[in-house]
Amino acid sequence: MFALVDCNNFYASCERVFQPQLKNKPIVVLSNNDGCVIARSNEAKKCGIPMGAPAFEHKELFEKEKIHVFSSNYALYGDMSSRVMDLLTEFTPEIEVYSIDEAFLKFEGFETHFNFEDIGRKIRHRIYKGTGIPVSVGFATTKSLAKAANKVAKKFPDKTSHVYVMDTDAKRIKALKWLAVANVWGIGHQHAARLEKIGVKSAYEFTQLSDEWVKKHMSVVGLRLKKELQGTECLEMEIPASKKDIATTRSFDKNYTEFDDLKERVSTFAVTCAEKLRKQKSCANTLMVFLHTNGYRKDLPQYARNYLLQLPFPTNSAIELSKQATLALKKIFRKGYAYKKAGVIVMDFSPENYDQINLFNNINPKHRKLMETLDQLNEGMGTHKIKLASQDLERTWKMRQEKLSPRYSTRIQEAIKVKA
């Protein structure tokens, strides 16, 4: 049996934990730069705020409905997430953290001895008591079905109390007939549109298509999904692997036109990539820089380029990556455009302590010590106290975060105060 445990409206719930007076009040959480709505409490959903809605278009609705608006606070959500995941390991050693707010659990050999309804209720209770976050739990015999079961648990709280066990074929079929094909895990916009065109509306109807059709139009990924929905296990629990790509990209709060401004941004992104690389003890062999103008501004000239370069040797040095990223930026920067977004992506990793034989170039051994020291200092002092000269010109760049909540759970100065 697989369980999918999913935190309800996770970011909104995290904010509510520390402001319990917001219980039953509508809450939304915005993306970086306070751009779009990326999380909504149930009450906010009822007010008709769509997922991904640009904040500026809904300002009036926010006011009218007295919606509590938050900038995203990833320090808080990340910490709350690891608390939730820690508690989940009490129920089974087999856990796959699938995203910041979801995990698969596997229960093997328990089938005849355990009452999964009961386990589900215990999980909910434990997580709520331990973190204040409400979760929904779906049980089924494959991961894809567990995802579907979770949707049932979430959609019918009155009937399920947020726990649904899909343990018979009758329940499976009933759930799949209810589940719209567009809401199936693994079916996105494109496939949903194609399926609806041929008259397939429910997940159940999808499972009735021929293997050949599914394979032809949706590749083996679609075929695996079909089997999974029929109850044949095709997707295993995954062990966390090191990342294969690492990206640091941002939209800017305003348009940038000058090379030096872009250079400062790109250099900083490279430094962050280097830090992420060191955290997983990898070195990158390839680096890409991209930049583009604001695609929504049809009135302005548009420009978008990326530049991919092979690094002279595998590295996770902030100095080297910053230097190479600046070189790449020089190749694609054109004057006369208003840039809105840029990013650095590093790829093609090798292990940190694997010294490739390279006759002419290799990492400057001084960088290694320097990076270690940098990591230690930044860890002790809070992020990014120590920077490269190329990062700070005259100005410090800021994200727009007008509604940021405190980092209650990770900064002692920002912890919640309880009156005696």
Added chain:
DNA sequence: TCTGGGGTCCTAGGACCC
């Protein structure tokens, strides 16, 4: 005025090999 960020997997087609 304002519209997020960071990942994974699969396939088709081209280049190249013997």
Added chain:
DNA sequence: TCTGGGGTCCTAGGACCC
């Protein structure tokens, strides 16, 4: 007019996820 067969590796692009 006709011009083999069977591989591998790489890349770009498309699809998906949260």
